[in-house]
Amino acid sequence: MTEVNSALGHHFTDLAQQREANTLGMWAFLATEVLFFGGLFAAYLVYRSAYPEVFAAGSEHLKMALGAINTGVLLTSSLTVALAVHAATQRARNRLLLFMALTVVLGLLFLGIKGFEYYQEYQENLVPTINFTWEGNNASQAMLFFVLYFFMTLLHALHMIIGISVLLVMIFWAWRGWYEEDDMPVERFGLYWHFVDIVWVFLFPLLYLIGR
Amino acid sequence: MHLSTEANGDQRQNTQTHGSPQTYLVVYVALMGLLLLTVFASSWGLGATWGLVVALSIAVTKALLVILYFMHVRGSSRVTWLFVAAGFVWLAILLGLVIVDYLTRSWFGA
Numbered sequence: 001m002t003e004v005n006s007a008l009g010h011h012f013t014d015l016a017q018q019r020e021a022n023t024l025g026m027w028a029f030l031a032t033e034v035l036f037f038g039g040l041f042a043a044y045l046v047y048r049s050a051y052p053e054v055f056a057a058g059s060e061h062l063k064m065a066l067g068a069i070n071t072g073v074l075l076t077s078s079l080t081v082a083l084a085v086h087a088a089t090q091r092a093r094n095r096l097l098l099f100m101a102l103t104v105v106l107g108l109l110f111l112g113i114k115g116f117e118y119y120q121e122y123q124e125n126l127v128p129t130i131n132f133t134w135e136g137n138n139a140s141q142a143m144l145f146f147v148l149y150f151f152m153t154l155l156h157a158l159h160m161i162i163g164i165s166v167l168l169v170m171i172f173w174a175w176r177g178w179y180e181e182d183d184m185p186v187e188r189f190g191l192y193w194h195f196v197d198i199v200w201v202f203l204f205p206l207l208y209l210i211g212r
Numbered sequence: 213m214h215l216s217t218e219a220n221g222d223q224r225q226n227t228q229t230h231g232s233p234q235t236y237l238v239v240y241v242a243l244m245g246l247l248l249l250t251v252f253a254s255s256w257g258l259g260a261t262w263g264l265v266v267a268l269s270i271a272v273t274k275a276l277l278v279i280l281y282f283m284h285v286r287g288s289s290r291v292t293w294l295f296v297a298a299g300f301v302w303l304a305i306l307l308g309l310v311i312v313d314y315l316t317r318s319w320f321g322a
Contacts, residue, residue, distance in 0.1 A: 024295050031299030038303045042310045068251050079240040082282045194282045198275045205267035209254035
């Protein structure tokens with residue numbers, strides 16, 4: 001285990017220890033991300049328990065079919081990322097590049113569908129502070145649902161944009177063959193991407209599927 | 213020292229339990245099935261409470277599949293499990309104590 005390897009940092013005993021530290025560091029970061037999104041989920045929980053009927057009425061204005069398709073797109077991108085990580089451990093450069101490129105395409109497809117949804121919600125006057133109008137009572141409570149909807153999905157979309165940007169740089173590095181020496185960055189990226197997928201797995205039913 | 217010895221033992225295990233493309237495909241099919249299930253379940257008219265319980269149960273199952281298989285936590289070391297659990301334990305404290313506060317306010321007429 002103590003063979004000379006350029007991927008091994010001098011402060012680690014061996015690659016196994018480095019790999020472990022790599023995983024633990026990433027999970028420590030993801031724990032902060034869980035709590036970052038957790039604050040918004042807590043706000044959602046409080047206001048939904050306070051105004052269940054208005055939240056259900058607000059949810060019916062979202063495009064459920066597009067949300068479901070986007071969930072499928074993200075789950076598929078998690079598969080391509082898992083296959084990319086596998087390719088990196090196998091030092092299979094072309095397969096790594098293929099699955100990274102597919103992930104970028106799926107990530108952009110997700111953002112495109114999400115953007116189309118935002119455009120439709122803008123057309124339907126559902127965007128708080130820009131053009132929010134609500135038929136019937138409880139307009140301010142309905143606005144609360146849409147503030148949470150836009151805040152949570154935009155924060156998620158920001159994570160997607162960061163992920164796609166990082167992946168585009170990593171595709172260049174993968175093409176240069178860097179990950180054939182050290183595949184740990186691919187593993188780290190995979191953990192990040194799967195986490196962003198999991199956030200959406202909770203956002204989709206909580207925002208799109210209530211009160212149907 | 214303790215962490216490094218555990219990591220050594222884990223690495224030999226880790227490369228084997230990192231999952232195969234076949235495993236990933238099975239997990240993926242299960243995830244897509246659960247997605248369809250959660251969409252259909254929302255139209256069964258289960259009501260606010262049971263609808264939420266069913267939707268969240270399905271979401272938790274999907275998250276567990278992703279964490280255990282795609283994120284390789286299954287078959288990883290104890291200290292990795294500890295780090296993974298830490299984030300969710302604190303999330304449970306955050307959500308649990310907040311909701312207990314709001315759900316019990318009406319008991320005391322506040």
